[in-house]
Amino acid sequence: MEEPSFLTSYRRTKNEAPPYFVNRLPIQCRYEYQMPRDVLQKELRKSLELIQRMAISDSLSSHTGCVNTLDWHEDGRHLLSGSDDHSLIIWDTIQQGAAAPFTIKTEHQGNIFSAKFLHQPDAFVSASGDGLVIRAQLAEGLVQQRPFKCHTGTTYRVLPLVDDAASFISCSEDSTVRLFDVRQEYSNCKERPGCPHSLLVNMEKAVSAMALNPARPFDLAIGCSDSTITLYDRRKMDKALNRIRLQTVKNMPRRITSLQYDRRGSQLLANVLAEKIQLLDLRVGQQLEMGTAKKLQDAKELLPSDAMPIKRLRLRGDWSDTGPQSRPGQRPAAANAAAPSSSSRFMVEISDLMTTWMRNQMTVSQPPAVAPTPSPAAAPAVVAPRRTPLVPTTDRSGHGGRNDSAIEDLLASTHAAAAQQKAPENMVSLKPLVQYSGHRSSRTMIKEACFWDDGYIMSGSDCGRIFIWHRASGRLLNVKEGDAHVVNCLQPHPFDFLLATSGIDYDVKLWRPILEEADFDEDAAQSIVDVNNQMLEETRDTVTVPALAVVQILRQMAARRNQQAQPTVNPAQAEAESSDSQEEL
Structure with missing residues (x-):
């Protein structure tokens, strides 16, 4: 079989000068610098003017579903x-018209959430919602796929090891982080879920984010669903270097959706569900005293009963609160056209019905407040039971719904679980160096935040826009519309002034500074920020449920209604009627 065109182009150009974007800048940007092109390119990436002139230059369309992951090859040409x-x-971003994209039909049965090149254009690894990890290799025009079925839950991230091209790391909803080496015998394991041989560490919490330190490749950061980040040296996984609990609103546990080290390895960028993006200075974290987790736990126990509000339910597939046109308090009917579809009206009615029913169930099952024994150091107080989420705010599909159908998860205890969650004693609370706000991140668990050069931070948003902040101050510098619903992925080019983004739309968008002048409007941006802040409060505690869960809820509601409709029979009267019936017989 003929070699794929993208491999041919790679072999032809890998020893040539990379196709720097400086040659394609608008005429007014072609400066006659007497410096090497790579130095010029680095300087251009620092330009705020060019950042504010970015716009969509190309749209890569071939997928038939949401695009959940992007990765640039180190050659800067293939995506x-x-x-x-x-x-x-695999896209050839230089010869888009001349070279057709190379499509690989994988063995994944779930949504692909992460895919990475393995430091060569003909080998890559991917992970999906069904827990499957696949290493693919191109050989003589054919794709050889090697599956790893060790995970028992959704696999969110895969990371290739810089120091070992034959190995890669994955993390999963099943609480495990695994290290796969294709040279090992267990690499052929296909039917052993929960396989112990590839296990690197069990975090005992769902793991949805990881990052490797580019300055010290053995340093591994692991982000979990309880707002914690654990730092390890991969050579000594028996003991963590540090455990960090992020500061969140009301100390609520929140899922970490992405982690990234800066190029020096001293700072860590964390994107947190329904929270601000946080930049952590790890050098400060190493100086903090350990054992502050108990203080956090004590503070959490003093939360008022309304600190964890009753959740509102949303049907999977309802994206009415996303996109550039979404507004606070807006229902699907208002978000769509003037004449809403019958399906939109149905989703609104079902959502309201389920929410009312869930509130009633929680009211009935709500235990009385518990008055703890007062201590001499504290005034007498009544501590109400704390409530935990009925189900995770977002789901194992990555787009805001749950794959499991157990209605018991929806009706889980609203007070006992939180009381049982004790943080490890060696946890530190690390105050963020800088926080970045104005965006909205509550609908998806794969939303990324990243560095642009050394001076800027970027992130997607549930409002369908890209947000760009000044790294040192947290000041918002640009807002760009990038998706009809949600922008999830942002991948800066390794050296060019080029950004790739994707989200709920079925295409990949490429961004370059092609506008004639900067178009950042601070007043318009502030209006967007205000709307996002209001909607974040509305959706912070909203739960997305799949159709099967809706069916189960409706069945239980119907059963309850039938029980209530049946007339109450006096036991004495029933016994008398039974005696009369026996006498007649």
Whole structure:
């Protein structure tokens, strides 16, 4: 079989000068610098004017589902994408018209959430919602796929090891982080879920984010669903270097959706569900005293009963609170056209019905407040039971719904679980160096935040926009519309002034500074920020449920209604009627 065109172009150009974007800048930006092109390119990436002139220059369309992951190859020419359509695509971003994208139909049965090149254009690894991890290799025009079925839950991230091209790391909802080495015998394991051989560490909490330190490749950061980040040296996984609990609103446990070290390895960027993005200075964290977790736990126990509000339910597939046109308090009917569809009206009615029913169930089952024994150091107080989420705010599909159908999860205890969650004693509370706000991140668990050069921070948002902040101050510098619903992925080019983004739309968008002048409007941006802040409060505690859960709720509601409709029979009267019936017989 003929070699894929993208490999041919790679072999032809890998020893040539990379195609720097400076040659394609608008005429007014072509400066006659007497410096090497790579130095010029680095200087251009620092330009705020060019950042504010960025716009969509190309749209790469071939996927038939949401595009959940992007990765640039180190050659700067090829881009890897993975999608809900279970396929991977390798794009040649230089010869888009001349070279057709190379599509790989994978063995994944779930949405692909992460895909990475393995430091060569003909080998890559991917992970999906069904827990499957696949290493693919191109050989003589054919794609050889090697599956790893060790995970028992959704696999969110895969990371290739810089120091070992044959190994990669994955993390999962099943609380495990695994290290795969294709040279080992267990690499052929296909039917052993929960396989102990690849286990690197069990975090005892769902793991949805990881990062490797580019300055010290053995340093591994692991982000979990309880707002914690654990730092390890991969050579000594028996003991953590540090455990950090992020500061969140009301100390609520929140899922970490992405982690990234800066290029010096001294700072860590964390994107947290329904919270601000946080930049952590790890050098400060190493100087903090350990054992502050108990203070956090004590503070959490003093939360008022309304600190964890009753959740509102949302049907999976309802994206009415996302996109550039979404507004606070807006229902699906208002978000759509003037004449809403019957399906939109149905989703509104069902959502309201389920929410009312869930509130009633929680009211009935709500235990009385418990008055603890007062201590001499504290005034007498009544501590109400704390409530935990009925189900995670977002789901194992990555887009805001749960794959499991157990209605018991929806009706889980609203007070006991939180009381039982005790933080490890060696946890530190690390105050963020800088926080970045104005965006909205509550609908998806794969939303990324990243560095642009050394001076800027970027993130996607549930409002369908890209947000860019000044790294040192946290000041918002640009807002760009990038998706009809949600922007999840942002991947800066390794050296060019080029950004790749994706989200709920079925395409990949490429951004370059092609506008004639900067178009950042601070007043318009502030209006967007105000709307996002209001909607974040509305959706912070909203739960997305799948259709099967809706069916189960409706069945239980119907059963309860039938029980209530049946007339109450006096036991004495029933016994008398039974005696009369026996006498007649």
